[in-house]
Amino acid sequence: MVYKQSWGDRLFDLLIYLFMFAVFLAMVVPFLHIINYSLSLPAKADGQLLLVPRGFTLDAYKLVFTNESIVHSIFISVARTVTGTALMVFVTSMGAYAITRDDVAGIKFFRKFFVFTLYFSGGIIPVYMLNRALGLTGSFWVYILPGAVSVFNMILIKTYIESLPKELEESARIDGANDMYLFFRIVFPLSMPVLAAVSLFSGIGQWNAFVDTQFYNAMNPELFPLQYVLYNSLQSITSFEMYMQESQQVVVHLTPQSLKLAMTVLTVIPIMIAYPFLQKFFIKGLLIGSIKG
Amino acid sequence: MLHHLYRHKYVYLLLAPAVVFVFLFHYVPLFGWVIAFTRYQPGLSMWDAEWAGLEQFRRFFVESNDYLYLLRNTLVINILIIITNLSLGLIFAVLLNELRSRFFMKLMQTVSFFPFFISWVITYSISYTFLSQSTGVLNSILVHLGFIESGINVLGEAKYAWPLAVGLEAWKSMGYTSIIFIAAITAIPSEQYEAADIDGASRFQKMRLVTIPNLVPTLIVILILNSGWVLSSNFEFFFIFTNPTNWERMQVLDIYIYDFGLKQNNYSYATAVGIVKTVVSLIIIVSINALSKRATGKGIF
Numbered sequence: 001m002v003y004k005q006s007w008g009d010r011l012f013d014l015l016i017y018l019f020m021f022a023v024f025l026a027m028v029v030p031f032l033h034i035i036n037y038s039l040s041l042p043a044k045a046d047g048q049l050l051l052v053p054r055g056f057t058l059d060a061y062k063l064v065f066t067n068e069s070i071v072h073s074i075f076i077s078v079a080r081t082v083t084g085t086a087l088m089v090f091v092t093s094m095g096a097y098a099i100t101r102d103d104v105a106g107i108k109f110f111r112k113f114f115v116f117t118l119y120f121s122g123g124i125i126p127v128y129m130l131n132r133a134l135g136l137t138g139s140f141w142v143y144i145l146p147g148a149v150s151v152f153n154m155i156l157i158k159t160y161i162e163s164l165p166k167e168l169e170e171s172a173r174i175d176g177a178n179d180m181y182l183f184f185r186i187v188f189p190l191s192m193p194v195l196a197a198v199s200l201f202s203g204i205g206q207w208n209a210f211v212d213t214q215f216y217n218a219m220n221p222e223l224f225p226l227q228y229v230l231y232n233s234l235q236s237i238t239s240f241e242m243y244m245q246e247s248q249q250v251v252v253h254l255t256p257q258s259l260k261l262a263m264t265v266l267t268v269i270p271i272m273i274a275y276p277f278l279q280k281f282f283i284k285g286l287l288i289g290s291i292k293g
Numbered sequence: 294m295l296h297h298l299y300r301h302k303y304v305y306l307l308l309a310p311a312v313v314f315v316f317l318f319h320y321v322p323l324f325g326w327v328i329a330f331t332r333y334q335p336g337l338s339m340w341d342a343e344w345a346g347l348e349q350f351r352r353f354f355v356e357s358n359d360y361l362y363l364l365r366n367t368l369v370i371n372i373l374i375i376i377t378n379l380s381l382g383l384i385f386a387v388l389l390n391e392l393r394s395r396f397f398m399k400l401m402q403t404v405s406f407f408p409f410f411i412s413w414v415i416t417y418s419i420s421y422t423f424l425s426q427s428t429g430v431l432n433s434i435l436v437h438l439g440f441i442e443s444g445i446n447v448l449g450e451a452k453y454a455w456p457l458a459v460g461l462e463a464w465k466s467m468g469y470t471s472i473i474f475i476a477a478i479t480a481i482p483s484e485q486y487e488a489a490d491i492d493g494a495s496r497f498q499k500m501r502l503v504t505i506p507n508l509v510p511t512l513i514v515i516l517i518l519n520s521g522w523v524l525s526s527n528f529e530f531f532f533i534f535t536n537p538t539n540w541e542r543m544q545v546l547d548i549y550i551y552d553f554g555l556k557q558n559n560y561s562y563a564t565a566v567g568i569v570k571t572v573v574s575l576i577i578i579v580s581i582n583a584l585s586k587r588a589t590g591k592g593i594f
Contacts, residue, residue, distance in 0.1 A: 012497050016388050020401055023385070026464065027404045030419045033430065037422070047433040095311025104301040105294075110308060114315060119521070119578060122322025123567030124547070125554040129339075130322050149314040179303035208412035211529055215555065231414045231533070234421065257428065264418040271410050279406055283472055 031268070038262040042255040060254055060262035069221065070229055070263065077225040080143040081206040088202045089195055091148045096157035097183045114151045128215060140223055142216045143209070153198040160194035161187055197281035200274065207270060230263045329565035335558045342561075349565035359549065367545040370455055371523045374462045379512060381463055382470025387504055389471065390478050391496065402475075405468030413529040416461060424448055448534070454542035457534065462527070477511040478504060517585050521578030524570050546570050 033050050041055030064070055098104075099111045121127075127146075136142035164187070172186055188195075210227040217223040224232075233256075271278075298305070329349055331342035353360055385405065392398045408416070423431045424447045432444030447453045481504065489499045526545040535543040544552075546566065554563030 006495065009496055012391075016391055019388055020392070020397070023401065023467075024404055027408060027468075030423065031407075034419060034422060046428070047430070047437070049430055049434065091310045091314060094307040098304050098308035098311070101301070101304050104304045105297055107304070107308075110312060113312070117315060117319040119575065120323075120571065121319065122325055123564060123571060124550050125560050125564045125567060126322035126325025126328075127318075128555060129325050129328075129560070130318070134317075145314070146318045149311045149318075151315070154311070179301065180306070183303075183307055204410055208410075208414075210412065210414055211532060214532075227412055227414050230418065234414070234418055257422075260418060261422065264415055268411055268415055275407060275410065278410060279403060282406075 034261045035265050038258060038265050040258070041253060042258045043253065045258075046255075060258045061266075063254065063259060064262050064266060069224070070226070072222065073224050073226045073229040074266075076140075076223060077207060077227065080140070080209075080225060081203050084144045084147060084206040085199050085202045087144055087148050088150055088153070089199050092150055092154050092198070093157050093188065093191065093195060094183065095149060096154045097161055097187050099154070100158055100161050101179075114149075114154060117151050131216060137216045138220050138223075139217075143206070143212060143225075146212075147202075147205075150198070150202065153201065156198060157191060157194050160191055164190055193281075193284065196277075197284055200278050200281050203274070204271065204278065226263075226267055230260070230267055233260055233263065326564060326568055328561050329568050331561055333561045335560055345561070349562045350569070352562060353566055353569065362541065363544065363546050363549055366542060367524055367526060370458050370545065371526060373455065373459045375516070375519050375523075377459050377463050378466055378470050379515060381467045383474050383505075383508060383512065385467055386471040386474035386478060387500060387508070389475065390504065391500065402468065402471075405471065407468070408465045409469040411465075413527075413533055416465060416530075417533045420448065420457075420461065446538075449536060449538045451539045451542040454534075454539045458530065458543070461530070461534075473515065474508055474511060477508050481507045513589075517581055520581045521574055523577065524574045 029049070029051075036050035036053045037045055038060050039053040039056055039058065040050060041057055044055040045053075095114070099107055099114065101107050122130075131137060131142055131146065136145065168186055168190070169182060172182055177185070208227060210225065210231050213224060213228040214231075325339075328339055328342060330345060330347070331339075332345045332348075333339065333342040389398055389401060392401070421429070423429050424445075426432060426444040426446040426449065429444060432441075435441045436444060445453070447457055485503050485507070486499060489503050494502065524546060526547050528547050528551075531543065531545050531548045532551070535545075535548050547570075550563045550567050550570070553559045553566070
């Protein structure tokens with residue numbers, strides 16, 4: 001097909017490309033700037049937009065990585081991301097399989113029991129009181145246990161399981177497999193695409209979380225995840241200096257801002273690494289969700 | 294019956310952990326609502342608290358008029374966010390569809406989707422880098438070029454609170470919102486475009502008369518789905534961005550509940566405000582659902 005372009009069409013194209021260029025700048029330049037600033041000498045870089053580093057130096061990163069609190073907080077972040085995601089995937093997918101089993105008495109009730117919680121919540125204070133009463137305050141488990149079931153993910157997984165061919169289950173059952181075997185050896189492995197998707201959502205949520213630390217562990221620095229350490233240092237100069245005093249090296253030519261941005265970049269990097277997968281699976285997950293809706 | 298239960302014991306076993314967790318972390322807190330009707334002292338047992346009837350609710354609605362500015366902020370910000378996100382997401386999806394280069398389309402999608410995954414702490418760090426009054430990059434550049442005398446305090450002044458909330462939400466989730474519309478665009482039957490071609494429609498006319506009308510049902514469904522959440526705010530955003538100088542226009546119900554409850558230890562009052570929020574939200578969801586069932590035959594539940 002031959003395109004005959006009118007002037008109107010060309011003008012239209014021009015406007016679209018201008019719009020896209022503006023979006024591109026708005027989405028890319030902020031990240032580019034913070035990465036470059038964290039790699040620059042603050043004296044040369046202040047007050048301007050950086051598209052390349054100015055006065056290249058890795059000192060900000062050296063300082064961040066020699067700080068014990070920060071290194072420990074990375075460990076906490078990784079630990080909560082891995083543990084929290086693993087527990088969520090197991091408990092939620094087991095529940096998701098169970099609620100596909102309409103043939104079993106009481107399952108319809110439990111399906112409603114789960115879905116109801118999407119529309120209703122006890123609210124901040126009652127949840128806080130419960131977690132305190134359970135002794136989760138001041139413990140690592142407050143990051144893990146309250147999120148062990150995600151009803152939203154459960155519905156995604158359930159929808160996926162229902163789309164699997166029934167014949168596989170039936171033939172396994174004829175061979176004498178019980179429900180436990182059926183789930184762990186057949187349904188679970190076959191559900192990998194959706195499980196990968198929900199693992200990524202949950203992993204991102206765990207990595208990005210910081211409010212739970214503020215609520216339950218604000219007095220326990222040994223349980224601070226990286227996001228919370230960064231949040232603290234952004235909030236006040238004093239807590240920032242506290243972090244930096246621990247570091248063995250003192251590098252005078254750095255400013256609080258360059259250190260904060262080095263930490264910011266450090267916090268974004270895992271997301272950047274996971275991003276290609278996120279993009280792929282998130283879109284899939286979103287579409288599974290919308291089929292249901 | 295017992296035989297049936299026994300035969301399916303493994304199904305119940307698989308179900309059990311999820312039921313226990315959901316009951317514990319989602320249903321048990323509902324019993325905590327009791328304290329809204331008492332004068333509860335943190336540290337004491339819930340059951341020893343003195344009964345106060347509707348006193349806490351009266352305090353919120355009669356003795357103070359905080360609910361006026363709280364409802365205003367919560368509703369205005371949330372409605373502006375929903376409208377801005379949906380229109381930007383729709384426009385972006387429609388214009389992406391007009392790009393002729395697949396590479397460029399993929400690139401734009403990749404770039405625009407990324408901010409959705411970063412935390413609000415990071416977003417704050419970036420906002421501070423660009424918008425802070427004295428050292429922000431944008432302010433520095435504008436001052437340097439002579440457009441403004443001194444930096445604009447976008448993060449601190451109340452009058453910038455709403456645009457800040459709407460702008461950052463849009464920045465973070467435009468790419469995300471557009472995905473649903475992109476999926477809806479691919480579902481438009483190509484006959485419609487062919488018919489438009491035969492009628493001699495220009496590209497702009499096809500976009501206006503074929504693509505956009507086809508997206509309206511999706512738009513309505515998303516609007517309905519979001520409507521029940523107009524009183525619930527993104528806690529993390531408001532937690533970071535509400536400060537002593539902009540709270541008049543930035544503070545929303547959720548942050549008010551947090552401030553009164555966990556900061557000032559007034560659990561009963563904060564819980565009462567939380568109940569008001571939940572009940573009103575539920576009324577909104579149920580009525581929107583009823584309306585949508587009557588109008589389109591479809592509801593959320």
